[in-house]
Amino acid sequence: MGIANQPVSAIVEFALNNGLTFPLLRDTQSVYNQYYIPGGQSPYPRDIIIDRAGIIQYANNEYDGETMQLIVQQLLESGACGGGDINLDGQLDVLDIVMAVQYIIGDLNFSSDEFCAADFDTDGQIDILDIVALVNTIIN
Numbered sequence: 001m002g003i004a005n006q007p008v009s010a011i012v013e014f015a016l017n018n019g020l021t022f023p024l025l026r027d028t029q030s031v032y033n034q035y036y037i038p039g040g041q042s043p044y045p046r047d048i049i050i051d052r053a054g055i056i057q058y059a060n061n062e063y064d065g066e067t068m069q070l071i072v073q074q075l076l077e078s079g080a081c082g083g084g085d086i087n088l089d090g091q092l093d094v095l096d097i098v099m100a101v102q103y104i105i106g107d108l109n110f111s112s113d114e115f116c117a118a119d120f121d122t123d124g125q126i127d128i129l130d131i132v133a134l135v136n137t138i139i140n
């Protein structure tokens with residue numbers, strides 16, 4: 001996601017002009033001021049990559065798209081938990097939802113890989129929140 005302290009119209013224009021597809025948030029809580037570095041050439045962009053476990057994997061004051069893409073690709077290929085592809089067929093669909101529901105009601109046991117994929121929010125348990133996140137991802 002992106003965070004900006006500009007008017008909404010400027011944020012929308014920036015997103016459209018740059019083809020951004022990730023969520024952009026408008027700073028109404030002085031986030032900008034909390035992370036501003038006095039004397040710096042420019043506090044923007046402040047790029048941070050956080051993995052599925054919530055650990056910061058990358059932080060930089062200057063945009064380095066090539067490095068960021070490499071890190072994201074490595075994280076995606078690392079087999080980290082989450083993602084929702086429970087039956088490991090490369091697709092997110094109703095079959096994955098059915099498996100998650102079966103697991104929750106006790107009709108199905110998961111392998112460690114299946115459990116890892118089903119734990120969408122990577123909190124170590126599989127519950128309705130994982131199913132909601134999976135459904136939202138499929139719908140979107």
Ligand SMILES: [Ca+2]
Pocket residue numbers: 084085086087088089090091092093095096
């Ligand atoms: Ca699947």
Ligand SMILES: [Ca+2]
Pocket residue numbers: 118119120121122123124125126127129130
């Ligand atoms: Ca979970």
